[in-house]
Every structure is written in structure tokens, then in C-alpha cells.
Amino acid sequence: MAEADAQTTGHTSTGRADGRAAALPNLTRRDEVRRKWLLVAPALVVLALAASGPLLIVLVYSFLTPGNYGGVVWEFSGEAWFKVVFHRDIFDDTLGFADAHLSIFWRSVKLSFLTTVLAFIFGFPTAYFIATRPEKYRGLWLFLITIPFWTNLLIRTFAIMEVIRADGVINQILLGLGVIEQPIQMLATDFAILLGMTYVYLPLMVLPLYASMEKLDFRLVEAAYDLYATRFQALKRVIIPTVKPGIIAGSILVFVPSLGAYVTPRVLGGGKHLMLGNLIELQFGQGRNWPLGAALSITLLLIVMVALLTYIRTTGNSEGGHG
Amino acid sequence: MITISAAFAEPESIVSERKSAQPLAFRAFRDTLFGPSETETGGKRLAKAAVEARHVTKAFGDGPERVLALDNVSVEIRENEFFTLLGPSGCGKTTLLRLIAGFDHPTNGSILLNGEDISHLPPFKRPVNTVFQSYALFPHMSVADNIGFGLEMQGKPKAEVAKAVDDMLRLVRMEELKNRKTSQISGGQQQRVALARALAPHPKVLLLDEPLSALDLKLRKEMQIELKRLQNETGITFVFVTHDQEEALTMSDRIAVMSAGHILQVGSPREIYDRPSERFVANFIGDTNLMEVEVVSVSNGRARLRFASGAETEADMPEGMSEAKSVTVVVRPEHAQLAGTGDNGVLSGQLENVVYFGTDTHYHVRLDEGVLFTVRAQNVRGGAEERQPGARTDIVFSELAVQVLRD
Numbered sequence: 124m125a126e127a128d129a130q131t132t133g134h135t136s137t138g139r140a141d142g143r144a145a146a147l148p149n150l151t152r153r154d155e156v157r158r159k160w161l162l163v164a165p166a167l168v169v170l171a172l173a174a175s176g177p178l179l180i181v182l183v184y185s186f187l188t189p190g191n192y193g194g195v196v197w198e199f200s201g202e203a204w205f206k207v208v209f210h211r212d213i214f215d216d217t218l219g220f221a222d223a224h225l226s227i228f229w230r231s232v233k234l235s236f237l238t239t240v241l242a243f244i245f246g247f248p249t250a251y252f253i254a255t256r257p258e259k260y261r262g263l264w265l266f267l268i269t270i271p272f273w274t275n276l277l278i279r280t281f282a283i284m285e286v287i288r289a290d291g292v293i294n295q296i297l298l299g300l301g302v303i304e305q306p307i308q309m310l311a312t313d314f315a316i317l318l319g320m321t322y323v324y325l326p327l328m329v330l331p332l333y334a335s336m337e338k339l340d341f342r343l344v345e346a347a348y349d350l351y352a353t354r355f356q357a358l359k360r361v362i363i364p365t366v367k368p369g370i371i372a373g374s375i376l377v378f379v380p381s382l383g384a385y386v387t388p389r390v391l392g393g394g395k396h397l398m399l400g401n402l403i404e405l406q407f408g409q410g411r412n413w414p415l416g417a418a419l420s421i422t423l424l425l426i427v428m429v430a431l432l433t434y435i436r437t438t439g440n441s442e443g444g445h446g
Numbered sequence: 447m448i449t450i451s452a453a454f455a456e457p458e459s460i461v462s463e464r465k466s467a468q469p470l471a472f473r474a475f476r477d478t479l480f481g482p483s484e485t486e487t488g489g490k491r492l493a494k495a496a497v498e499a500r501h502v503t504k505a506f507g508d509g510p511e512r513v514l515a516l517d518n519v520s521v522e523i524r525e526n527e528f529f530t531l532l533g534p535s536g537c538g539k540t541t542l543l544r545l546i547a548g549f550d551h552p553t554n555g556s557i558l559l560n561g562e563d564i565s566h567l568p569p570f571k572r573p574v575n576t577v578f579q580s581y582a583l584f585p586h587m588s589v590a591d592n593i594g595f596g597l598e599m600q601g602k603p604k605a606e607v608a609k610a611v612d613d614m615l616r617l618v619r620m621e622e623l624k625n626r627k628t629s630q631i632s633g634g635q636q637q638r639v640a641l642a643r644a645l646a647p648h649p650k651v652l653l654l655d656e657p658l659s660a661l662d663l664k665l666r667k668e669m670q671i672e673l674k675r676l677q678n679e680t681g682i683t684f685v686f687v688t689h690d691q692e693e694a695l696t697m698s699d700r701i702a703v704m705s706a707g708h709i710l711q712v713g714s715p716r717e718i719y720d721r722p723s724e725r726f727v728a729n730f731i732g733d734t735n736l737m738e739v740e741v742v743s744v745s746n747g748r749a750r751l752r753f754a755s756g757a758e759t760e761a762d763m764p765e766g767m768s769e770a771k772s773v774t775v776v777v778r779p780e781h782a783q784l785a786g787t788g789d790n791g792v793l794s795g796q797l798e799n800v801v802y803f804g805t806d807t808h809y810h811v812r813l814d815e816g817v818l819f820t821v822r823a824q825n826v827r828g829g830a831e832e833r834q835p836g837a838r839t840d841i842v843f844s845e846l847a848v849q850v851l852r853d
Contacts, residue, residue: 345549346582348569350596351647360595364586 178424185417193411203414207422224402224419231399232426234313234388235381238320239328242377243370245321246328250369251362253329254336265333268326276323280390283319284310287391311393319387324380328373335369336362371438379427399423495561496651496683497523497546502555504541515541517707518555523651523685524700528677530686532694533704534730539687542704543653546685547576559650570599575644576653579660581636583628589639590615590624596647614642617676634665641676651683658693670697691731695719703727720778723764723852728776735777735819736851744768749850751775754815757792759845764852774851779822781847784809784839791840793819797833811839 185203187195210221253264271279286292287309294306309315343365347357363370385400392398397405399419406416504516516538523529531539544550545557548569556565564572575596583592593614594607602610615621618638623631628639637657644652654673658666674697677684688694694701695715702712703726710724711717722728728736742750742758749763751773761775785791795813802825809821821841833839 340580340582342578342580342582343584345569346576346578346584347595347599348549349547349574349576350643351570351599352595353570353599356599360599361584365584367586 181417181420185414185421187414189412189414191411193407193413195413200414203412203418206412206415207418227397227399227402228422228426230313230396231382232430234316234320234398235378235384237317238324238381239374239378241317241321242325242328243374246325246332246373249325250329250332250336253333254339255341261337265330268329268333271323271326276386277390279323280319280387283315283322284390287315287318310391311395313392313396315391315393316388316396316398319391320381320384323384323387324377327376327380331372331376332366332369335366335372339365367438371435374434375431378430382427382430383423399426495522496525496527496559497685498558498561499542499545500556500558502542502545502552502557504538504545504550505553514707516545516552519707519709520555521702521709521712523683525683526681528674528684528686528697528699530688530694530698530701531704532688532691532701532731534689536706537704538707539689539704540655543576543655543685543687546651547574547653548572573647573650574653575647575649575651576655577640577644577657579656581640581657581660583636583639583643585627585629588625588627589620589631592628592639593642593646595643600647610646614646617645617679618642618672633661634669637661637669638672641673645676645680645682649682651685654684654686656687656689658688659690666693673697695731703730705730721849722776725774725851725853728849728851733779733820733822735779735782735817737775737777737817737819738772739775740772741770749773751848751850753793755791755793755813759792759848761845761848761850763850767850767852770853774853776849776851777819777843777847779808779820780806780824782819782821782841782843783823784811784821784833785842791842793841795819795839795841797835797837797839800833800835809833809839811841813841 184195186199186201188198188200188202190196206221207224208221210219210223211217212219249268253261253268256264284291288294289306289308289310291310293309294303297303298306309318339362343361344357347361348354352360382398383400384398385404388396388398389401389404392401394401399422403416403419403423406412406419410416499519499521502516502519503514506513506515519538519542521542531542533539541550545552545565548564548567548571552565556563558564559572559574584595587595590611594611597607597610611624612621615624618641620635620638620642623635628636631639637660640657657673658669661669670693673684673686686694686697695718698715700712700714701718703710703718705726711722711727713721718727719731722731722734725736728734737753739754740752741763742752744750744763747763747765747768748760750758750760752758763770763773767773784797793811793813795811797809798812798818799808799810801808801810804825806822806824809823811819811821813819819841
């Protein structure tokens, strides 16, 4: 009986292979290469026009002289790049580090990192919860996660402002309960920015985490329990390593836009707590120093690249990197 | 299904051959791995219960969707036993296994391990390990890390884990694949790793959930022998779940046949096959001839039965059935013969079909009362002359071949 089975399957598989070979025209290697390029061409054109082109312009601008009323004068200058890091005193020309810029860089990296960590802490249980629901309810939960995307970012940010400002909901309640006597200053602090960014970027963490958790074979978790792993050990040794691709994707999706965030720090940071995005905007606006803005933009890009490379290096080498 | 006798004769003979070839070496190997087993040092096999299910009921769902996966099931699994839960899919066998492992908890009743109630312990607090149907190997770990996982979680020192892993790799003959990722080895090898991983922490009981179902026939036969060898060498109680009756018959010390959340019969493979107590058991395992017969008289548990042909025979009557007027009896095809000339037939009819299977031949006889009866005869060179379909024939079998079903 088994032999008969083997024979039949053998026949069908060879038959299928023949069929596939016949369906494809005989392509030479050159034809195949051309085909591949034709297929990727549309994407390449869009990338060249919309990404590489503008980037090139920004790069060129960063080496030009600022115009008096904005814009640039076509005259080479390294001044903008110099100003990214250094500061020349206007009275005695003494050189110093551009403290304002460096502290903004630092704040941006710090807040983006914390946002990523918070989004992970809140997002991981959420994704796990959704992935462990019966299949028919998962769609509904995912739908609920995506609802914030339906409203404009600016409006959502103002809504948070309403909640945390001095006479906002939280302070009113706490005052009413007699927990505090003075309203807590939450608006225009790093805390406010962190709160806003975590809220805004949380779905970007939950969705990729969910995607990889949905594929997680929960029998692996049962196997871990069976082999004397406690719940925490199962999480650490089995769940997290297996969903690592989702964690990496989610972290990148949260960290990168956080670093360049503009609206949230602007509204909730109250103009005092700038982040890189605000600093860049300042140079193109009131600052009227386009080359400096361009140089800062490139710097932001470099920070992101360095951060990503380090991240992928450190997480990719350990077990389960290729998941 | 067709050639049970031939199919299970083969692996068993190989097993016994191996056992007899080097029993001392195996015993020594086991003793270094697991220490001398208690039952052996005690001098004789103790029939102590390793696992016991007491009136276990497991329900899934609520209200109208409530499904009883197990309905008041009680069973005792002895120490050092190869115990098989056999039944069709959905009969509750895997549910019972999961209750023993601790992945699910009984709705009613209790699970005991060595006499201790473990019904509400989580899986990681039970000295029981599982070989999963899908193996559930950790894809991000090497073969060695998989095998060492249980010991590592128990907090064993690194050196001890490493040594146990090497021992286990040797036990399942996988030394050379130690550092491979589990995705880089074949299905049969994954199966061995899954076994080694579950055996490494020296569980009191090893649970196996249809571990061979994903393997092809040849590999499955090999693994059947391998499992039996491992059980002999380790002396661990195996609880094996399968829907494959041949697998159950060849490997088990005892079998529990399950259907629709109940255990119908528990016994040795021979008891289950030769003395099925219920219609389901008789039908599920092997080929059967079922016949309605008249009860003439019952005394002291023995019944005088009359076939439709008028022939009479005696058989043991199941308890509580002495009042029955008619009963169903089972006669296995290979326990009956076509009558030669001069034999007094028990049944008679017309030969409808002769099917040649190489090792044996099946004769389908339409009995005079209309029932189809199969006789299986071993083929021997120079045996009886070929029978032609259409010929009238008598069928003979001894009293011992007749088994009365409890209906």
C-alpha cells in the first residue's frame, strides 16, 4: 500500500515539474536580468525622484551660504556644518561647543529611546493579548488599535494637551479629590513629549509585534512550560527570541519617526523643549539659515543610520537573529 | 489494516532479537543514565500506579456549545509500563494526555501522580514531560540547547547539563548533529531530538502525543522499534497517544481504547484484540466478523449460543448480561477456516470473493442467513487447492474463537 502511495505521489510531482517548465518560455540569462530590472524600474524611478533627489538637494544646500531673507546664495561654505557642533561667540570670536544643539541632539535621542522602550513595554502585552484571542475576535482588536490613525495627528496631540494642561482633566480631578493643592505642571516638559510620542507611535509597535506573535506557535510555549520553564522564563527564552523580528521592526518604526518628530514636541513641549525636528524647522523658518537646517537634517539622517546599524549588529548576532 | 498479523510480527521480532542480543549492555547503559530502577532492584515488577485518573471529566465551551471531551474517565497507568491511549480523532485521548501534562485542568475529578493529586499544578511543576505531535522544537536553538533546556530550567549546573545532553544524544544516536539548528535536520531527526529533550530531565512519566504520525511509513516502523528500545532502556513510564491500531498493538504493554470521551476497554494488546468487550473495540481494531446469535441457556457465566445455521457453541457471557435473549459475537477472520472435506461446519454459505494478499488470502463467504463472513488463511506452498468463487463452503472455528460483546 505504501509503495503504491509513493509511486502515485512520485508521478504527480514529476508531472507538476514538467508542467511548470513548459509554462515558462525559455529565457536566456540576459533576458532574465532585463526582466528583473523592468520589474523594479517603477519603484526605482519613484525612489530616485522623491527620495534621492531631494536628499541630494539638501546635501548640496548644506554646503552653501545662507541668503539674507532665507534661501541660499550659491557660494561654497562649510560654515553650516561647523555650526552644527561648534559655536562662535559673536563678541570675542571664542570657540565653544554649540551647547544648544548638542542638548537638543541628546534630548532627541534620549526621548526617542525612551519612547521606544515605553512603546515596547505597553505594546508587547497588548500584542500578546490580541494574538491569544480566538481568531474571529483578533480582527476587531486590531481594528481598535488602528482607530487613532483615523484622526489627524495634530488634533490628537491637542487632545492630549487638553488632558494634561494646568486646568486640564487630570489636574481638575486631582484638585477636586484634594490629592494636590497646586496643579501639576505637565505641559511643556519632557514628560509631556514622552507621553505624546508614546501615544502616537504605540500602534506602530503593536502591529509588527502582533504580526510576528500571530505566527508564534504556542505549542512552543507549552513545550517550555512542560520543560519546567516558569512563565517568565518561557517569555524570556522562547517567546521573545521567536518574535524578535517583530520587536526589531516595531522598535525601528517607533524610534526613527520619534527622532524626527515635529508636531508632538512643538505642541506638548511648548516651544521650550525642542527636538531635532523643531530645530530644523526653526532654521528654515525664523532662523533663515537654510544651510544649517540642511546640515542638521543630514545629521539627523546619520544619527538614525548609526543607531539602526548598532541596533541590528547587537541584536542580529545573538540567537534567533534571522527568525 | 489488512495484514495485521504480518505487520506486527515484524517489528516485534526485531525488538526481541535486539533485547536478547545485548540485554546486559543495555541495562548497564540505562543504569548509568538513570540509576538502577527500583522495580528491578526490588526483584519483581511492582504494579504500582504511576498515573491515575479518577472520575475525570473535561468540558470545553459553555451553554449549548458545551462539549464533553472526557466523561467520567478513570484509569490506572502502572509504573514502567508502555501504556497506549488508542482511539479515533476526537475521542478525548489527547485531552487526557494534556490533563496529565498540565496544559489543561479537569472540570471534575482528579489526576494523581504516584498517588499525589497533581490536578491543579502547572506543567512546570510536574515531573512529566511531553513529546509533541509537531515536536515543538525551539527553532532558535541548536539541537543541544533544545535537549538541555529542561535541565537548564531546573537550575542544574552547566557541566551536568552538558553531560546529560551528550548522554541523550548518544541514546538517540544523534551525536554528530549536536550543534545544528533544529530547522536544519530531517523530520525523523527532529523526532529523536524531541524525544531526547523530553527524556533529558528524567521525567517520572513520558507523554507522547501521536509522535510518529508525521513520519513516512518506513521511518515510522523504525521509530516504533526505537521508542520501545528507549522505554526498555530508561524504564520510564510511557503514555502514548495514537489512532493507529497497529502501532498500539506492536508497542504497548497495555492499551486503553477510547471513544467519545469514554474508555471502553483496557487490556494487553492480546486481550484487546482477541477479547474485545464492545462492538466499537472489535470494529476499531483489526477486521471482524460480527454475528447476532441466539442465547439458548446461561449457567455460571457460560452461555450456550445458537447460530442462525443451527450450530451451537459455548462462550463466556459478559457480566450482567445473563438475561439477554440474543447477543452479538465476534470471530476474527484468521481464527476461522474454510472447512475441508469431512469437517462438520459451524456455518455454511457461498464463496463470493477470493482476494489474494501474498502472505494470506481472504475468502468472503455469503452465509445462508445473508451475512458476509471473512475467513483469512495464511498462504503456504503446497497448501490447500485454490477455491473458486461461487462454490458452496462450510466454515469452522473453535469455541475459543467466539467472543460475546457487551451491548
